[in-house]
Amino acid sequence: MGDAILGAIELGLLYAIMALGVYITFRILDFPDLTVDGSFATGGAIASVMITHGYSPWISTLAAIAGGLLAGACTGLLHTKGKINGLLSGILMMIALYTINLRILGKPNVSLRGSDTVFTPFSESGIMMLLIIIAVIVIKILLDSFLRTDLGLALRATGDNARMIRSFGAHTDNTTIIGVSLSNGLVALSGALIAQQSSFADSSMGVGMIVVGLASVIIGEAIFGARTVFQATLAAVLGSIVYRIVVAIALRLEWFEASDLKLLTAIIVIIALVLPTVQRSMKQRSLAKRRSAELLAAMSQKGKEVKR
Template sequence: MLDSMTGAVQMGLLYALMALGVYITFRILDFPDLTVDGSFTTGGAVAAVLISHGTSVWLSVIAAFFAGAIAGSITGLLHTKGRINGLLSGILMMIALYSINLRIMGRPNVSILDTDPLFTSIDNIWVKLAVIAACVLAIKFLLDAFLRTDMGLALRATGDNARMIRSFGANTDTTKILGISLSNGLVALSGALIAQQTGFADSSMGIGMIVIGLASVIIGEAIFGARTVLRATLAAVLGSIVYRIVVALALRVEWLDTSDLKLITAIIVIIALLLPTVRRSVKQKSMAKKRAAELAAAAPISHPGQSAGGAL
């Protein structure tokens, strides 16, 4: 039980980078980017091919980040310069990346089981978790720092009100392309780390990643809140860990199989989406009852005798 939970936390930390990428497009830019399913595989494919050819693990991870960023920039260009619908731009790039990823790998999957992935030299599982958590939090704080810069503020303003930020002379096309590129770079980075963790990259490893990313973001916001950017990015990281723990616990149920993983994911997302609505409804009902009680207490109490005297 303990091993499965520590494994779930470790996987949750690695997937947290993907959740941060989804947060940028889903929450900050309000852009429905389906490129994620393709760029996640791109990151794993680039890292696996480079590692299998003797390239340094760190250089492979950096190359994977830039490969994902390039894929995201193409999606952004299709949307901003090509004036193609955002959802359709992501779908088109996701489809194109399937063939591109096969070209990169040269075959449906690439094994790197005979290589040493990142953090493999750390034997103690708790120390390994602490090191991975420190690396993920470092990237999270770098993202927070970027979002506080002028360009980061312009990126956030573009998602809130693109027309307003354009009136101040900002180029919203540039900020959108930058945001989508950064998002897919983080997604590809997560894919590269997952490929190293599992020991292979597969052409179908990115299927459903957008749903998992959304689940992590929504669960994190529902549990930990998202009033500030710093808190929202932390919620995305913690939401990814919570999601993996819930999946690990669900798969321990005897009548559930690994083939039910997508169903479990869908159920988790539905619950996470309904939770804020249920909370809001309960809060509104309690406030209505409280208001009714206050009005009843404040209303004057009239007696039959007083009414008769007033009539006389």
């Protein structure tokens, strides 16, 4: 059980990079970007093919990020310049990327067994987990720092109120394109690292990744809160780890099989979405009952005073 939890934490940290990307579009830009399912596989495909062709794993990983940035830019351009609905733009790019990923791979999947990856020098010394933790912390800090810059503030303002930020002379089209590109660059980086960690890349490895990313963000916000940007990005990272631990524990129960992972993900997301609403509703009912009781008590007291 201990090894399963450690494995879940390691996976959660790698998927946390994708969760940070989803946080940018889902929370900051308020943009329903389904490109994630395609760009995750794009990152894995580019990194895997380049590594098997003898390129450095680090250069291959950087190329994977560039592929994700380009995919995100295409989605942003479809939405802003092509005037296509945001949701539809993501769907169109996701469909296009499925074929593009097959072309990149040249076959349904590519194995990395026997090839050097970014994790190879650290696998024997047992510091892989520490390396992943440091990498995620650095990415989180860089993202927090970016969101505090003028461009980052414009990005946040675009998601909050695009009309208002346009009235101040800001180009919301540009900020949207940059935000979606950055999001998919992080998603592709996560895909590249997952492919190297698992030693294979598959054309369909990105299916359902948007749901996993949303689950991480929503669970993290529900448990840890999201009052500030620092807290929100931390919640996305921790939410990804919690999600993976919950999945690892659930799959060890007799009720679930390995093939039930997608169903389990959907159930977790539904619970994470419904639970805050139920809690809010219960609080409102409790508050309404308390107010009614106070009002009745006040009216009763007033009636007694009138009789006197």
